[in-house]
Amino acid sequence: MRIELKNFKKTFGDITVIEDMSLSLESGEMLALLGPSGCGKSTTLFAICGIHRMTGGQLLFGDRDVTLVPSQQRNVGVVFQNYALYPHMNAYENIAFPLMIRKEDRKTIEKKVSEIAALVHIGELMERKPAQLSGGQQQRVALARALVREPDILLLDEPLANLDAKLRLEMRSEIRRIQQQTGITAILVTHDQVEAMSMCDRIAIMNKGDIVQLSSPQDMYQNPNSEFVASFLGNPPIAFLDGVVTDGGVQLASSEALLPLRGQHGLPSSGMPIRLGIRPEHFQPENPLKVTGRISFVETQGREELYDVTLSNGSVLRSIQRQGGGYHLGDEVSWGIAENQILAFDASGARLHMGALA
Amino acid sequence: MNTNFKSWPILLALGLTSVPLVTMYAYMIIDTVTVSPPGSFIPNGISFGSWSFLWEAPAPGRPSIWSVTLNTFIFACVSTLMALSVSLTGGYALSRLHLPFRGFFLGGLIVLHAFPTITLIIAIFLILQMVGLYDTLAGVILVKAALEIPFGVWIMKGFYDTVPWEIEMAGLTDGATRFTVWRKLVLPQVQPGITALGIFAFLSGWSEFILPQVLAPGADAQVLGVYLQSLISDDTSMDFAKFKSVGVFYAIPVILIYILFNKHLMNIYGGGTKG
Structure with a gap:
């Protein structure tokens, strides 16, 4: 069922949590509300x-206005x-x-209970009390209870937060499977970007009571419209370099280093401050736009290795590489940035769209 | 504990200090079924004569022990039920609903609970007389229930506070009314509190003396506490063996309840502390 939230406003006493928010979900879509704690x-x-009663605004389930419906x-x-x-x-x-x-x-x-129990794979646990069930099983029972009367919409409030890491991985795909199998419209509330990206069709990133970007996980990762979104998505997280635009490119802050971003248009005029966001996968030894620094941290993640590289001006870039690069803590390295993958932001954190010169 | 702490000195000290208590309890029971010469500890015969109040017709003007026991039972049960029903609903309201003057009510409960009953007794006496409930079981039941309620509401509020909000939210989104949620989902969670509070209120009603003594002293509404007191205040025929027998008879239900329910009674300290 199509769900539409129009000009939603919510206050608790004097505190306005949400000023004016609109959101709509297509039928059968799973949407993530992603944001830091306290974002609403x-x-x-x-x-x-x-x-909670809505302070202002309108909520539609299909064509039915449920704003005042208990x-x-x-x-x-x-x-x-x-x-x-x-x-x-x-x-x-x-x-x-x-x-x-x-x-x-x-x-x-x-009949309905046994059908739904089969769907969430808990057919053999029906006699048990919640205290006799593991976290994952409790989660499945809760899902079954929420789904059994065929609701118009399924709401999941941090459903994986209380599970251990292995179960979380399992339940992530399970919830998605059940959602797709039933074709129900669903909203997932989470602060974990991995959950949001892996489970949902679209993500709405919230900050301070407002949706800052609403897009598909892929698009949001590649085209964040603000520094906040860029830093929220991605694991390991994006790294930022502060600098000033000059004729030749970007002059990094408190450093002689100049990033010659000549192949780009859309740069602001000279003298303007700029922040460059570089994701770890776009900072690799083989890329052409070299920067030099010292490896200040190495984290082994099994298949890959994560390096922190501290530049001479103190900024830190992250790089994620396959095992076996042979780099060690303290090594002086000169690795390159993938020029066309740089995300540039202005001083206020808004995205600057740059593109390669034709 | 055995290796670094010797237990026999403690046992010895406890044993010695409790000898007088044990002796008193033992003789309270022994004296009711024996006859002993004056000044002697050793009984010289068995007699159930002091228990004759159970089967003999009462002296003229005196109520029978069975009608008094029935009165006591009704008094304890009805005041318990009344106190429970108000505590269960009032405690929920104070714990969960946005009441106006909630803080005032909570403070008021504590003050009321701390208030000694005896200071209210003249006012209560006057009120009961004015509404025509003086010297009736109903009147004294109402007073007892009213005085039990502050404690009960406070304890139940503590139990309700420990029930997660999410259970109620889940119930509401599952389509249940607020009342059904309370009845079917929340009450079962506070079951230990209900049991403990019920037993406490029953025992308190069973052993109540001063309220019935002042507010319902007549033979029709007499309860066991008052009956016992009237035995000892009768100077003409002082019968200590009978007094002890009635005392034991009076205490048996209390002892049984403690033996059967002591686990439940401990709950009131476990669950009610988060208020």
Whole structure:
């Protein structure tokens, strides 16, 4: 079902959490609300499921205006961070609870519960109480409970935050599989960019109560519209070089080094400050635009190796390379930046679009 | 503990200091089924004569022990039920709802709980007389329940505070009304609190003396505490063996409840502390 949030505003007392936010989801789409803590992503989620009343704005499920509809009649399924399973009921009763509230007959309930249990692979756990289930199993029960009454929209509030690393990986693909299999419209709230990128069709990055960019994971990674977005996405994170635009290119701050970005147009006029964002995969030994520095940190990640290279002016660039480069801590290296992959930002953090000269 | 701490000195000290207590309890029971010569510790015969109040018709003007026991039971049960129902709902409201003057209510509860009952008794007496409930079981039940409520609400609020919000949010999004959520999802989480509070209130009602003594002294509404007191205040026939027998009879339900429910009673300290 198509979900539309128009001019949403939310205040708690004197504090305005969200000023004016609009968002729309296509039917069957999974969207991530991604942002640092306190950016208002959970507030948005609670407004959509009806637990918080909206201070202003409008919420549409399909053509139905649910702005003033209480939570019970909205038909949303929510998976909470701590799963919020009912501790005194076993898995079956937990999943059946929404149906019992609707007073469906026993046969129908049994049929629906066993169908959904098969979908989330917990068929054999139905007799267990939540305390007897592992984190991943609790997560599956919570998903089943949220999905069993075929909600218009599925809301996931940091669903993986309480799982250990291995389970998180497993549940990431499981949630996506279940979402795609049921074709439900879903919103995932998370502060983890890896989750957002790997699970969702689109990502809305939020900062201070506003959506700063809304795009597909791929596009957002390659074309961030601000420094905030660029620094939020990517692991290991992007590195920045401060500098000033000169005739010959970019003069790095407190350094003699000049990056000759002659092949680029769209640079601001001379004398303007500029920040260059360089992702670790675009700072490699074989690239032509060399900068020199000293390896100040090496992190082995198994398949790859992550190097921090400190330049003479103190700035740090990161590089991620295959194993076996033979570089060591303290080595003086001269590696190159992939010129056409540089992301440039002005002093306010907004993206400057540069392109190669034709 | 055994290796670096000897336990026998402690056991010895505890044993010695509790000898008088154990002796008193032992003789409280022994005296009710034996006869001993005056001044002697050694009984010289068995007799159940002092228990005759259980089967003999009461003296003229005195209520029968069974009607008094029934009164006590009704008194304890009904005041417990009333205190429980108000505590369960009031505690929830204070813990979860946006009440006006919430802080005032919370402070008021503590003050009320700290208030000695006896200072209120004249006012309560006057009120009961004015509404015509003086010397009735109903009147004294109402007063007892009212005085139990501040403690009960406070304890239950503490239990409700420990129930995660998310459970209620999940219930609401699952389509349940606020009342159903409370009834089906929240109450089961505070079950230990309900049990403990119920037992406490029952025991407190069972052993209540001063309120029935002042507010319902008549034979129709007499409870066991008052019955016991009237035995000892009767100067004409002082019968200590009978007094002890009634005392044991009075204490048996309390002892049984403590034995059966001591685990549940400890919960009130475990769960109610987060208020």
